[in-house]
Amino acid sequence: MNYAPETENFFQKVYAVAALIPYGRVTSYGAIAKYLGAARSSRMVGWAMNGASNHPEVPAHRVVNRVGLLTGKHHFPQTNLMQQLLENEGVIIKDDKVVDFKKHFWDPVIEL
DNA sequence: ACGATGACGGCTC
């Protein structure tokens, strides 16, 4: 795939921020997008995560949508892996959603 | 070039 230079740069930024998500915490695509100055392109963040497969250091399972819904679970090797990893970190998941999402939420705009 | 698609978000009810 040939991506535009800016696009690749965007990818790198997304991975860089995602890699900083603390253990047992989660964030949203929009939060990352906002931190990168592309708040309107939250969708692109999700799309960027699609290529996170080549970046093992990126804990994609800690990135969910704004309501804590594990929308990206279908992109994992095993659909239950995302939930398993989060629960292993102490994050309670119920019906594909993060319980007390606000409590586990980690906003790069505020934290960084 | 056009329309559909999507790991989304914000507003409204």
Add this chain to the structure above:
DNA sequence: TGAGCCGCCATCG
């Protein structure tokens, strides 16, 4: 953080 609708924007057929 329920459900529904619309706006964003890069990518793809």
